[in-house]
Amino acid sequence: MSENPSNALPSKPRSAASIQSWSGEYDVIVVGFGVAGGAAAIEARRAGASVLILEQQTRGGGATANSEGTIYFGGGTRVQKANGFEDSLQNMHDHVKAAAGPTADPEKVRLYCENSLGHFDFFLSCGIEFKDTYYEEKVIFPPTDDCLIYSGNEQAWPFVEEAKPVPRGHKPMKEGSAGTYLMESLIETFEKEGGEIRNEAKVKTLVRDDADGRVVGVIATIDGENLALRAKGGVILTTGGFVMNKEMLARFAPHLLRCKYPIGSDGCDGSGIRMGMGAGGNAINMHEGLMTTPYFPPNTHISGLLVDARGSRFVNEDCYHGRVTDAILTKADGQAFLIVDDALYDEEKQFVPYPMAAVEETLGELEASLGIPTGELVHTVEAYNAAAATTGEDPTFHKASKWVTPLDNPPYAALDLSVDNSIWAAFTLGGLDTKPTGEVLSVDGEVIPGLFAAGRASAGLTRSGRHYASGMSIGGGSFFGRMAGRTAAGAPPVGE
Ligand SMILES: Cc1cc2nc3c(=O)[nH]c(=O)nc-3n(C[C@H](O)[C@H](O)[C@H](O)COP(=O)(O)OP(=O)(O)OC[C@H]3O[C@@H](n4cnc5c(N)ncnc54)[C@H](O)[C@@H]3O)c2cc1C
Structure with a gap:
């Protein structure tokens, strides 16, 4: 039983009319500095917007920093070619369509694959290096600084019948886990390019204009004070999933409670999803998760x-x-x-x-x-x-x-290998329903003006743990984070 069932409920936004004075004003406010938030913020900044990231921890990183850092790229990356693997965007699409799961958004799958080579370049532009090597053994991730692995079901039946198998898991060049290296590179890039970060800044509430329903800012607790911060172009929720929130798991995905080891960081408490729901956003795919032993x-x-x-x-x-x-x-x-x-x-x-x-x-x-x-x-x-x-x-x-x-x-x-007797770990795959641009949709399928989401706070690229491949969470979260960042900054989508 849940200890506090209200932790699973939508959290209501505050009315803009009740704000007496704003403590700051930006074009774009990004809530949460994991890979999705970092990618969103960097793109918004590169589009010329003033950008603030609010991160509740002492430093950005989130689940991404705790991860191995594998990213799913294909279609003929430099690393694939250097190791003699012939891939094409169509071949990648044929696999990702299956790997994203039967309820995935076909438009998101198409965009992700079509822009895969450019997405690889985005990481290079943030100073992240990939070694031109292939690690042949079937592993969770290379223990070395090698890059390319088969990170999903590409070589397994029935996927082998959908597309020619090629490896697409790319781990940045670090011995063992590369998540911290990846996140530190994004933090450095964002700061170097003129972005502003406030750490130890927990966003508690969205601020909404009652007249047109537009999300116009947030209330964040900073140094013990609740500050109202205004966002002219939009608020982007990149707060991660909800695997650390037992009440949300009990309500939406009770089978994941059977896995003793949550995969994430303390920040994966579902606060962004609940704020989005409170502002009228639809949460979908909430029963799905990636489980692993x-x-x-x-x-x-x-x-x-x-x-x-x-x-x-x-x-x-x-x-x-x-x-x-x-x-x-x-x-x-x-x-x-x-x-x-x-x-x-x-x-x-x-x-x-x-x-x-x-x-x-x-x-x-x-x-x-x-x-x-x-x-x-x-x-x-x-x-x-x-x-x-x-x-x-x-x-x-x-x-x-x-x-x-x-x-x-x-x-x-x-x-x-039973769930009750051995090591089973899980993270959630459900979240706010978004357009490929990151705009959050209501239950009626209408855009909620001023509100965006990406990464595990959204129901992104991958919707099924049965079909998933390592690298799709960081890959999808960062790609659709970039889409959200550009849209909130008033720029055309990635690739246009
Ligand atoms: C051990 C491990 C290995 C993994 N390996 C891989 C892998 O190799 N490849 C892959 O694709 N995926 C992997 N994953 C999963 C992947 O890391 C995550 O799903 C993904 O990084 C989530 O990114 P995100 O940006 O959505 O969220 P996060 O990286 O979790 O970032 C969310 C941030 O938001 C902050 N935040 C939350 N709420 C608030 C709030 N209210 N106010 C302010 N800040 C807030 C959090 O503190 C956090 O910093 C792994 C995960 C783990 C833990």
């Missing part, structure tokens, strides 16, 4: 078999970890074992540790130890092994043949 590396574990509590397979194990995790929850009731043999099991290379549910000399003993009905696991593995040995294929779930090998080296082990 990162069972690879090691890559040998991809050759193992994921089975449910009845010993049956339910997904091809070579999918993106988020798709597999979603399948465990939705197809296997949250309970799954990864079955490996002695040749595949590699404890040392595990990205995260998993509890060992059982180890036995035979598959029959293993299924008995796991409480799986007699013969079921034996049948599943024998059928898989027979096809693996004769054709090298997985005719049931179409795991790519490079991962298909008979499991016949005892002893056999079962790792427990």
Whole structure:
């Protein structure tokens, strides 16, 4: 039960008529300095606007700074070409259309792909470097400063039937996680280009003109005072998602509460979404999230078999970890074992540790130890092994043949990947409904004048954790942040 259900409710705007004096006036006010806010602010500034970013923490960064920093680019980037990968904007579009999910906005998908090369250049223009290297192993992110990886389902069935597989995850040039480097580069760029930042400035309320419903400013708590700040061109909400707000999760996406590790920062409390809703904005896709239990590396574990509590397979194990995790929850009731043999099991290379549910000399003993009905696991593995040995294929779930090998080296082990027993993490994908320009839409589909949103505060490019690829959150958030920044500054959209 929620401790304080009102934390999930819309927060009402204040009437502009009640403001006696404004403490500052800008063309554009950006609320929250993550990647979406940074991209919005830099574009608005480059379009000639006076721009203020209000950030509630002591410094910008948000979830983006805590992230690996992988960005989804394609269509023939410098890095793709340097490593011999031929991609095209159409090929990228064919994959992103699938990866964004069935409820994605086709116009956002089209714009994102068509402008992908220019979007790569935007990051270069902010001083962010990418090494011209490809990291071949299937990983969550390269532990080195290498750049290019397969970061989604590009090589997995059924996506492999939609588009030619090429890697599109680009990690900026930093050893390990690159989120902080990415954000520090955006902060430096914005400051260098004349933008103004107020840290420790929490926006509590939007200010709205009662006559025409236009959002004209914000109330922010700065140094213990509530200051009214005016925005002539618009307020852009880039406050991140709501995975840290238990009441919002309970109301909109209760299944995400089962994941013990929220992916984000303290700022992901949904305040921007609630302010937008209070001003009449529609919040959509609020039930969706990206869940993950990162069972690879090691890559040998991809050759193992994921089975449910009845010993049956339910997904091809070579999918993106988020798709597999979603399948465990939705197809296997949250309970799954990864079955490996002695040749595949590699404890040392595990990205995260998993509890060992059982180890036995035979598959029959293993299924008995796991409480799986007699013969079921034996049948599943024998059928898989027979096809693996004769054709090298997985005719049931179409795991790519490079991962298909008979499991016949005892002893056999079962790792427990269940939601209640192992590491599961999640972030939210729902938020304010926006046009590609970032303008927030009401439940009637009307633009709310003066109000914009981007990043995880909006229902952006990607709408489904089942189809998602790493890099689309930072990629989509920054691209549509730029669109919002330009529109709020009165400039034509990106690419025009
Ligand atoms: C460990 C980890 C790894 C990840 N890896 C990747 C990856 O490789 N690629 C990828 O695409 N995605 C990744 N993600 C997800 C991705 O980082 C986020 O979804 C994305 O960065 C969100 O960006 P944003 O700008 O919308 O929000 P954020 O980066 O969270 O920024 C929002 C900012 O708004 C501020 N704020 C909130 N409310 C207020 C308020 N009322 N007033 C003032 N300020 C406010 C917050 O303090 C915060 O600084 C990862 C996330 C994590 C945590």
